Amino acid sequence: xxxxxxxxxxxxxxxxxxxxxxxxxxxxxxxxxxxxxxxxxxxxxxxxxxxxxxxxxxxxxxxxxxxxxxxxxxxxxxxxxxxxxxxxxxxxxxxxxxxxxxxxxxxxxxxxxxxxxxxxxxxxxxxxxxxxxxxxxxxxxxxxxxxxxxxxxxxxxxxxxxxxxxxxxxxxxxxxxxxxxxxxxxxxxxxxxxxxxxxxxxxxxxxxxxxxxxxxxxxxxxxxxxxxxxxxxxxxxxxxxxxxxxxxxxxxxxxxxxxxxxxxxxxxxxxxxxxxxxxxxxxxxxxxxxxxxxxxxxxxxxxxxxxxxxxxxxxxxxxxxxxxxxxxxxxxxxxxxxxxxxxxxxxxxxxxxxxxxxxxxxxxxxxxxxxxxxxxxxxxxxxxxxxxxxxxxxxxxxxxxxxxxxxxxxxxxxxxxxxxxxxxxxxxxxxxxxxxxxxxxxxxxxxxxxxxxxxxxxxxxxxxxxxxxxxxxxxxxxxxxxxxxxxxxxxxxxxxxxxxxxxxxxxxxxxxxxx
Amino acid sequence: xxxxxxxxxxxxxxxxxxxxxxxxxxxxxxxxxxxxxxxxxxxxxxxxxxxxxxxxxxxxxxxxxxxxxxxxxxxxxxxxxxxxxxxxxxxxxxxxxxxxxxxxxxxxxxxxxxxxxxxxxxxxxxxxxxxxxxxxxxxxxxxxxxxxxxxxxxxxxxxxxxxxxxxxxxxxxxxxxxxxxxxxxxxxxxxxxxxxxxxxxxxxxxxxxxxxxxxxxxxxxxxxxxxxxxxxxxx
Numbered sequence: 001x002x003x004x005x006x007x008x009x010x011x012x013x014x015x016x017x018x019x020x021x022x023x024x025x026x027x028x029x030x031x032x033x034x035x036x037x038x039x040x041x042x043x044x045x046x047x048x049x050x051x052x053x054x055x056x057x058x059x060x061x062x063x064x065x066x067x068x069x070x071x072x073x074x075x076x077x078x079x080x081x082x083x084x085x086x087x088x089x090x091x092x093x094x095x096x097x098x099x100x101x102x103x104x105x106x107x108x109x110x111x112x113x114x115x116x117x118x119x120x121x122x123x124x125x126x127x128x129x130x131x132x133x134x135x136x137x138x139x140x141x142x143x144x145x146x147x148x149x150x151x152x153x154x155x156x157x158x159x160x161x162x163x164x165x166x167x168x169x170x171x172x173x174x175x176x177x178x179x180x181x182x183x184x185x186x187x188x189x190x191x192x193x194x195x196x197x198x199x200x201x202x203x204x205x206x207x208x209x210x211x212x213x214x215x216x217x218x219x220x221x222x223x224x225x226x227x228x229x230x231x232x233x234x235x236x237x238x239x240x241x242x243x244x245x246x247x248x249x250x251x252x253x254x255x256x257x258x259x260x261x262x263x264x265x266x267x268x269x270x271x272x273x274x275x276x277x278x279x280x281x282x283x284x285x286x287x288x289x290x291x292x293x294x295x296x297x298x299x300x301x302x303x304x305x306x307x308x309x310x311x312x313x314x315x316x317x318x319x320x321x322x323x324x325x326x327x328x329x330x331x332x333x334x335x336x337x338x339x340x341x342x343x344x345x346x347x348x349x350x351x352x353x354x355x356x357x358x359x360x361x362x363x364x365x366x367x368x369x370x371x372x373x374x375x376x377x378x379x380x381x382x383x384x385x386x387x388x389x390x391x392x393x394x395x396x397x398x399x400x401x402x403x404x405x406x407x408x409x410x411x412x413x414x415x416x417x418x419x420x421x422x423x424x425x426x427x428x429x430x431x432x433x434x435x436x437x438x439x440x441x442x443x444x445x446x447x448x449x450x451x452x453x454x455x456x457x458x459x460x461x462x463x464x465x466x467x468x469x470x471x472x473x474x475x476x477x478x479x480x481x482x483x484x485x486x487x488x489x490x491x492x493x494x495x496x497x498x499x500x501x502x503x504x505x506x507x508x509x510x511x512x513x514x515x
Numbered sequence: 516x517x518x519x520x521x522x523x524x525x526x527x528x529x530x531x532x533x534x535x536x537x538x539x540x541x542x543x544x545x546x547x548x549x550x551x552x553x554x555x556x557x558x559x560x561x562x563x564x565x566x567x568x569x570x571x572x573x574x575x576x577x578x579x580x581x582x583x584x585x586x587x588x589x590x591x592x593x594x595x596x597x598x599x600x601x602x603x604x605x606x607x608x609x610x611x612x613x614x615x616x617x618x619x620x621x622x623x624x625x626x627x628x629x630x631x632x633x634x635x636x637x638x639x640x641x642x643x644x645x646x647x648x649x650x651x652x653x654x655x656x657x658x659x660x661x662x663x664x665x666x667x668x669x670x671x672x673x674x675x676x677x678x679x680x681x682x683x684x685x686x687x688x689x690x691x692x693x694x695x696x697x698x699x700x701x702x703x704x705x706x707x708x709x710x711x712x713x714x715x716x717x718x719x720x721x722x723x724x725x726x727x728x729x730x731x732x733x734x735x736x737x738x739x740x741x742x743x744x745x746x747x748x749x750x
Contacts, residue, residue, distance in 0.1 A: 109588075111588035112590060114553065114558055114588070115588045117556075118556050118558055118580060118582045119605060120602065121604075121605040125601065129601055129604075133590075133592045
């Protein structure tokens with residue numbers, strides 16, 4: 001590889017990482033401010049949680065052009081494109097982190113809440129001393145999922161088309177795309193390697209030391225993690241992590257200040273924003289809307305949407321069952337095999353980071369060649385869009401089994417399925433609920449790729465809500481697109497109000513220990 | 516599936532705690548003693564009735580209280596010193612100043628050398644001392660004790676009781692009165708000036724007893740035994 005190519009690769013790697021990091025800082029602020037607020041204040045909860053649910057499930061990629069259009073006109077020159085890219089990455093990172101903080105705040109032990117009330121510990125001291133430390137474990141694990149998942153979006157957002165304009169940002173994503181088009185397989189391999197190396201570095205130098213130190217936070221036992229035990233490395237890591245935990249305090253201060261502003265603006269501009277998008281859609285696509293309205297007037301669209309919802313729900317349920325089928329037994333296995341725990345986390349972090357766009361077309365081709373059922377591909381992709389949220393939250397959950405209970409189980413020989421049912425599952429429950437909620441959100445989001453994909457020489461479509469959304473995007477039927485997206489949002493809200501809200505309530509009641 | 520069950524815990528309970536008085540509230544478990552204490556602390560609202568403090572209704576206004584529960588309810592990731600300093604910090608005291616005050620109370624409870632220990636490194640009794648130090652450090656007018664000795668071993672419990680009474684008798688700090696919730700007759704008679712006996716839920720006041728014995732009280736004196744027996748009769 002020529003030197004200039006190597007320099008370019010290094011710069012691209014740094015830039016892609018920087019986009020993820022900048023977006024991550026915003027996600028962290030949003031998570032701490034909105035998550036704590038929603039966990040404590042039932043009024044805020046009723047606004048924040050449904051909005052998060054809709055936003056995490058809405059196929060952002062579908063709306064990305066609108067966001068780009070707005071951001072590019074707001075910020076001058078290259079800045080607009082950069083902001084657009086970071087914004088897209090943010091939409092992939094923030095939601096599960098907000099939900100994680102929300103869950104840990106909502107399940108804070110009752111005696112700590114009463115204590116805080118009696119001694120007037122509220123506002124900033126409450127966040128800094130109680131809510132944030134309690135959220136640390138969940139925040140770290142959800143950060144790991146978010147960081148991994150960001151790679152899909154950062155690579156996708158580095159080539160942005162807006163109408164006839166196409167803008168390319170220097171980064172690993174655009175390098176991968178370029179080298180694939182130019183058939184420069186050396187460069188392609190190098191950029192994929194650079195991406196995997198980036199993930200490893202972040203895992204080793206950020207998440208790993210943070211995990212090792214997170215044992216003192218949360219309500220689980222002290223850290224029992226076997227962090228890679230190279231003494232020099234551990235020493236170095238713990239020194240770095242001490243720096244990082246020092247950083248936590250200014251971050252939480254900022255978060256509280258930003259939190260108020262974010263939450264208030266959030267609440268106020270939301271209706272305005274919805275209106276703006278609607279107006280934009282109408283102005284740009286007036287004719288399309290009229291056509292679409294006629295289509296809606298005919299009950300056909302609603303019928304097709306209902307039918308598609310059923311199909312998609314079926315695939316999602318299947319994907320959920322597949323995810324649970326490997327995650328639960330693995331949790332049980334890892335609970336007692338601590339030495340494999342960090343290894344699994346690292347592997348999962350890397351696997352979760354590999355963008356689906358790289359391997360999904362291959363799966364589709366294989367399905368076509370071997371005459372497998374077409375639904376298999378879609379379900380497989382949905383699994384990958386769903387499982388990591390559940391997996392990382394489950395990994396956080398297995399650390400929350402109290403030490404005494406663990407000892408008791410060992411003494412009385414409680415193991416296997418009994419242990420799973422009576423000890424591990426109840427302890428993991430809050431984390432599983434959060435992971436499942438975020439996982440379903442991610443999977444709804446993934447349906448637009450899973451159910452419709454176009455490749456060189458093939459066209460893959462399975463009937464479902466996500467497929468219909470992609471199809472109407474491609475055909476330029478804006479009205480139908482808006483209709484399907486709103487329909488999907490409605491389905492998600494309905495499911496959340498009936499299913500997840502109940503589960504959270506149930507879990508909060510079960511887990512909270514009243515004095 | 517999820518719903519709130521409303522349980523009528525307290526029906527008709529009424530008593531006064533005067534200045535320089537230790538009031539014990541006694542009753543069988545589940546008679547709403549803790550709820551009562553939370554209402555007095557101002558963190559829970561009664562559906563009916565009212566609590567007044569120095570002539571003012573506790574409702575929005577809250578007297579300065581210190582509280583100790585059965586369990587220490589310490590923040591697991593804060594050291595003993597930081598746990599004590601937390602309410603002070605919340606009051607807006609600068610961190611160093613808060614920690615200095617906290618240290619005074621930590622020493623008062625005999626915990627020198629453990630200021631940087633975490634709750635999981637300390638024994639139950641020591642953690643309860645930290646909780647007591649935290650309650651005293653806020654300079655409370657009213658000290659609320661919710662069976663604070665019930666989960667300690669008898670020896671530790673006895674020492675802590677005696678220490679608390681010593682502090683009380685030297686008119687330590689700003690404490691005007693103490694409300695002690697307990698289900699042990701012996702403890703009530705040993706500590707209180709007045710004992711309110713409650714019935715099972717929904718609880719009512721069954722009896723109101725004055726204890727005029729001089730302190731330190733002798734558990735083996737006839738007077739002491741007589742009051743304890745009387746308490747058992749009511750319960």
